[in-house]
Amino acid sequence: MSMRRTDRVSKGSRSLSQPHPPRSSSIFDPDQTMMDISEVIFSNDSRDVQYAPAGSICEILNLYQTNPGRNGIGSWTREHTTGIWGQAKVPESGQYALLVRNIKCSNEHREFEIDSIVVQSDHIKSFLARVMDGYPGITMSRKRVQFSKPFEPFVHRWEMLSEARDNESNAQAKAHVDLLYGVLAAELSDVITNKQNLVLAGVITFDMLWTIFEPGQIALSTVDNCNRAFRLEKGWSGSGFEIDTVYIDYNGHGFGYRKHSLSIPTFEDTKPIMSLPVIPFVFHNDKDTLRKSLTLRGKLWYQHKGHHHKHYEGLALTSYGDQEIRYKINSRVIIDTEAYLEFHSDESPISLEAISDSPADKDFLIATPILRGYSLKDRKWLEFFIDGVTDIVWNSRPFKSLILPGGEAKDLKDLVLAFASSQSKNSDISDNLLKGRGRNVIVLLHGPPGVGKTLTAECVAEVMQVPLYVQNAGALGTTAASIEKSLSVVLRIVPKWGAVLLLGEADIFTQEHNPSDPKERELYHAFLPLLEYFEGVLFLASNRVEVIGPTLESRIDVAIHYPRLDSESRRHIWTRLLGKSDRKAFSEGEIFNLGDCDLNGREIRDVLNTARVLARYRDTKLSYKHVLTALQLSTRPVSRMIIES
Incomplete structure (x- = not known):
């Protein structure tokens, strides 16, 4: 159908008379936007006019923007002349399938350009409800649906719209859809063609x-x-x-x-x-x-x-x-x-x-x-x-090779694991063992740095297949208020995760505090809720134990003292940290010499890490020479006999 722009009304209706001056009150369509305000009834004799049903006339009514009035709001008129007092009446304009609103064009070749399109036809609204299904912000159930330039929804769904138009079987609906299509095709032709060429x-x-x-x-x-x-x-x-x-x-x-x-x-x-x-x-x-x-x-x-x-x-x-x-x-x-x-x-x-x-x-x-x-x-x-x-691959082997002090190492391991496993949520031992006291197991680990205290806690957590949450007492704070705040976090999340807690630098518990010092006494008492309310396995690690206070002593389930490492213990650590593959590159004599180096377990680990970095840089396998170089660069004094060997 050819596109026809018309200013006529339906048959039987009288021609428009000269408009009356605006009255103090007007009737507004609740579905209108602010730009629709002028499309209102300014004549009280409209009851004499018979209008067609809303949106039923298969034609386009062109409206033109007037200059803004005193209130700063522009209006829309049927006349081309800007500023004329001749607004379109809602009952009249409401008859047409489409309202096309035009504004002054800055292009010298055109006097007007389309600003917006108002859809009033039920046929078009039903058609667009299918084409625009799922498009955000579009609701076709309203009485009047407005689309404004640059008409993004139609550009985005142009192929769907064209296909749906071609497949429209209802002749009357097709005629209404063709009206919209004709306006859009003329308006968007350059944009659609440009988009299609670029995308192609x-x-x-x-x-x-x-x-x-x-x-x-x-x-x-x-x-x-x-x-x-x-x-x-x-x-x-x-x-x-x-x-x-x-x-x-x-x-x-x-x-x-x-x-x-x-x-x-x-x-x-x-x-x-x-x-x-x-x-x-x-x-x-x-x-x-x-x-x-x-x-x-x-x-x-x-x-x-x-x-x-x-x-x-x-x-x-x-x-x-x-x-x-x-x-x-x-x-x-x-x-x-x-x-x-x-x-x-x-x-x-x-x-x-x-x-x-x-x-x-x-x-x-x-x-x-x-x-x-x-x-x-x-x-x-x-x-x-x-x-x-990824899922965790658990490894219980380190616990089996863990060196614990004393001749009864196996019994001590079994005892640590027995207490730890009693904390299982499904364990009946837990209820009996912990009846009448806090639901926790406290293990005190004390001795010089690098002798296996942290490793013991790691091995227990590994065997239990639970997280190990490590926290240094010094990092919890230096005032009672900061300690209490930090502990509140620990007391909540560690039991929630079912973790084993390792509290390092726990000298606050293991060294005798001065009861006459108010600050020291305050700090000590700030830590006590950890012993009272913590649920789970708690390892307290301290570098020295001089006098265990009665508060802590009554709560300790297992206390393990770690002496300084001897040569045999150090050789065991070197062998374990080297692993099977790297161990093959070292002779028994070389391992024996390394055991004589007065290093703790942490220092041995650091030396090996440095040696491995050096070996990777030289693109060779780890060897005794790499370890000797790392030892020379370490801060600890090393026997010259070992270096020269």
Whole structure:
């Protein structure tokens, strides 16, 4: 049907009389916007006019913008002359399928250009309800539906609109749809053709970016070297092309949508779509494979709600002020978003728009790959990527080779494990053993540094297959208030995770304090809740024990004293830390000589690490010479006889 712009009304209606002056009150259509205010009834004799049903006349009524009135609001008139007093009446204008609003054009070749289109035809609204299904912000159930320039929804769904028009079987509906199509084709022809040509070549210009980013669709980007999918909310030109998106996140209590901003910097000429920092998913070269992998990753991420003890290797993130700090870690971790947000002071609460139903595949596609928790070795609250998370491979062998002091090492190991295993949640021994006292087992480990105190706690946790949470007493604070605050965290999260707690530098318990010193007494009593209320296995490690106070003595279940390492113990440590593969490169005599070096276990480990770095740099296997070089560079004095050997 040819497009016809008309100013007539339906048959039987009288011609418009000269308008009356505006009255003090007017009748407004509740569905109108502010720009519709002038399309009101200014004549009280409209009851004499018979109008066709709303939107039923298959024609277009053109309206033209007038100059703003005293209130600063412009109006729309049927006349071309700007500023004329001749507003269109709502009952009259409401008859037409479409209202096309025109404004003065800055182009010298055209007097007017289209500003907006108002859809009033039920046929067109029903048609667009199908074409625009799922497009954010469009509701076709309203009496009058307005689309404004540059008509993004029609540009984004032009192919769907054209196909649906061709397939429209109802003749009357087709006639109404053709009206809209004719207006849009004339208005958008250059934009549509330009977009199609660019997309066909796989490129885009900056000023045409808005044509390929459809709201509600999926956008792809790389964030922290990780492929991410987001749902596009809107795109707009700012300092670059700014894109508002959402993704699925977890705040420790529930799942929901979280806002995220992306940006494409300005560029000249054309740019390949696949090289953009943000790519519409539909234009990706391998979107099917990518959709599958991102959805599977989202499902795996979803399984880590709550708290989990895992191994992690890879990039980890934290923040300090406005700065993002990155770590490369290889550690056992606790994944626990709730604890992370509660105890990581630099992180603000996560605001989410809740999901009404359980997450579906479309939600897993845009799920964040980030998990939040605590690195046990690094003792930091961090963000982890799901791709670096693996199950823990437990190893009980270190406990079997652990050197404990005294001739009854096996009995001592069995006793430590017996107490530790009694803390199992399903153990009947626990209730009987701990009846009438705090639900904890306290093991005191005391002796000089580097003799195996920390290793003992590590081995027990490994055999029990639970996390080991290490905390130095000195790091808990220097005032009673700071200690109490720090301990409140420990007393909450360690039992929650079922972890073994190792409190290092616990001299506050093991050395005699001065009861007449109010500050020392205050600090001592600040630590007492740890003994009273902690639930689980607690290792207290101290470098010296002079006098054990009665408060601690009555609560200790096992006390192990570690003497300084002798030569035989050091040879055992060298052999164990070398491992089977590296041990083959060392003779018995070389191991014997190394045992004579007066080093503790921690120092032996550090020397070996230095020697391995040197061997890797020289691209050779670890050897005795590398160890001797590392010994010479160490801060501890080493026998010249050993070096010259």
